[in-house]
Amino acid sequence: MSRRVAPLLWLLFSAGGTVAAFFYPALLLIVAFVLPFGYRDGTELSLAGLLQPAVVRGLLVVVVALPLFHWAHRFRYTLYDGLQLKHLAVLIAVLCYGSALASTFVAAYLLFTLP
Amino acid sequence: MAATVTVEVARYRPERDAEPVFQQYEVPVRHEWVVLDALTHVKDEIDGSVAFRWSCRMGVCGSCGMMVNGQPTLTCASYLTDHLPGPIRIEPLRHFPVIRDLVVDLASFLRKLRRVKPWIVRDDGPVEPEGEYRQTPEELERYHQFSQCINCLLCYSACPIVGLEPDFTGPAAIALAQRYNLDSRDRGARERLEALSGDHGIWDCTFVGECTEVCPKNVDPAGAIQQYKLASALDTLRSFVLPWGK
Amino acid sequence: MAGTLDAPRYHGRWHRPRTSVFWWLESWRYTRFVLRELTSVCVAWTALVLMAYVGAAGLGAEALATFLSWMGAPWLVAWHVVVLAGLVYHSVSWFSLAPSAMVVRVGGRRVPASLIVGGNVAAWVVVSAALLWLAGRA
Numbered sequence: 392m393s394r395r396v397a398p399l400l401w402l403l404f405s406a407g408g409t410v411a412a413f414f415y416p417a418l419l420l421i422v423a424f425v426l427p428f429g430y431r432d433g434t435e436l437s438l439a440g441l442l443q444p445a446v447v448r449g450l451l452v453v454v455v456a457l458p459l460f461h462w463a464h465r466f467r468y469t470l471y472d473g474l475q476l477k478h479l480a481v482l483i484a485v486l487c488y489g490s491a492l493a494s495t496f497v498a499a500y501l502l503f504t505l506p
Numbered sequence: 507m508a509a510t511v512t513v514e515v516a517r518y519r520p521e522r523d524a525e526p527v528f529q530q531y532e533v534p535v536r537h538e539w540v541v542l543d544a545l546t547h548v549k550d551e552i553d554g555s556v557a558f559r560w561s562c563r564m565g566v567c568g569s570c571g572m573m574v575n576g577q578p579t580l581t582c583a584s585y586l587t588d589h590l591p592g593p594i595r596i597e598p599l600r601h602f603p604v605i606r607d608l609v610v611d612l613a614s615f616l617r618k619l620r621r622v623k624p625w626i627v628r629d630d631g632p633v634e635p636e637g638e639y640r641q642t643p644e645e646l647e648r649y650h651q652f653s654q655c656i657n658c659l660l661c662y663s664a665c666p667i668v669g670l671e672p673d674f675t676g677p678a679a680i681a682l683a684q685r686y687n688l689d690s691r692d693r694g695a696r697e698r699l700e701a702l703s704g705d706h707g708i709w710d711c712t713f714v715g716e717c718t719e720v721c722p723k724n725v726d727p728a729g730a731i732q733q734y735k736l737a738s739a740l741d742t743l744r745s746f747v748l749p750w751g752k
Numbered sequence: 753m754a755g756t757l758d759a760p761r762y763h764g765r766w767h768r769p770r771t772s773v774f775w776w777l778e779s780w781r782y783t784r785f786v787l788r789e790l791t792s793v794c795v796a797w798t799a800l801v802l803m804a805y806v807g808a809a810g811l812g813a814e815a816l817a818t819f820l821s822w823m824g825a826p827w828l829v830a831w832h833v834v835v836l837a838g839l840v841y842h843s844v845s846w847f848s849l850a851p852s853a854m855v856v857r858v859g860g861r862r863v864p865a866s867l868i869v870g871g872n873v874a875a876w877v878v879v880s881a882a883l884l885w886l887a888g889r890a
Contacts, residue, residue, distance in 0.1 A: 472667065472670050
């Protein structure tokens with residue numbers, strides 16, 4: 392990896408790890424446990440209101456994208472070191488960062504086409 | 507307390523062994539004995555052919571690092587009584603070629619160490635009137651922890667990345683680079699960063715953290731490497747945001 | 753000088769052990785490290801769930817209700833318990849490792865690691881409580 396790119400990927404990894412550490416346990420608790428089991432009715436209305444400002448949507452893209460790059464970085468090294476796949480290093484990097492990048496575009500599309 | 511304990515010493519004699527084999531010795535247990543004393547007893551009283559390195563016997567020279575029951579250990583600082591009832595398995599440091607028995611080849615480390623320029627780099631000559639660079643206790647405190655390294659290389663044996671990437675610069679060398687970077691008299695940080703932000707430098711590290719766990723001198727190489735990563739990343743970011751800056 | 757150091761590299765009779773593919777099973781410390789790295793899978797999964805949630809909400813009330821009823825499926829609930837455990841492990845390990853990367857100095861003295869970890873964990877608890885409170889009000 393070029394010496395200009397490695398530090399930036401590490402910054403994305405760190406920023407994503409920090410976002411995930413602070414927000415993800417509570418967010419998963421909400422989406423996977425609180426909403427399906429506690430507050431099924433009425434959530435959709437307040438959600439639409441909550442997501443109206445572009446700033447909120449932009450922030451949400453960040454909250455989804457950065458942790459995906461965190462995953463891409465860590466998972467890449469886990470595959471590379473854990474399974475000794477040195478010969479597949481480039482393929483692994485392309486797949487990991489590529490799917491994080493693609494998911495980021497999907498997240499941005501979803502959020503900014505919300506009614 | 508047991509009167510004796512079994513030590514299993516890895517023997518590798520290149521002239522006759524294809525693979526290392528274990529040889530068992532029964533050594534007396536004395537309360538004040540360390541693992542190195544047991545080896546010295548074996549060599550003096552039982553089998554003079556066992557080869558191992560040691561020098562100071564007091565945790566300063568860093569020569570007597572070995573694997574004790576699978577853990578990188580400074581054998582002069584590890585009491586026999588902490589390993590009872592045994593057996594105590596003693597092997598050469600992991601991730602280095604074994605020359606003979608418990609003696610490993612350290613040339614790879616010396617090459618890596620030279621790569622990070624572990625000395626004070628100045629190009630302006632002595633500037634102080636008396637020809638010396640003054641330093642306050644606060645400035646000393648910034649790097650003091652990293653200067654405690656005795657090159658015992660336990661951290662290299664603890665690091666799985668060193669095993670996977672033999673060219674990885676490794677914990678002690680990077681911690682020593684950081685020791686000089688943090689020294690107020692030094693001007694070599696940029697040169698070292700060039701060497702350490704490239705291939706086999708800091709970006710090989712995945713922060714397993716075992717180097718810091720095994721360090722007998724509390725140097726914290728893992729911390730040094732992460733601090734280095736952060737500094738390097740912020741430096742790169744700055745060069746993107748302010749391309750005209752240095 | 754370099755020559756004398758390099759020459760022994762090619763010494764044919766030295767023993768050079770290889771690292772096993774299963775090196776991370778050799779000691780609990782290494783296994784713990786790999787588990788820490790694998791929490792990233794829980795992180796990625798959660799990101800995808802959040803995306804799916806927003807996507808479903810964008811399609812309207814009916815799609816959102818379908819999505820939420822999927823989320824109530826027993827196997828998915830069981831998996832999410834595992835994911836949640838992974839996320840909590842990520843948070844705790846992330847906060848406890850943070851002080852080694854970040855040296856914070858106040859008045860020339862290094863702020864103790866325990867204070868940084870404590871501050872991070874406290875902020876995490878406050879943020880989590882605020883998010884859950886918001887979700888409860890919605």
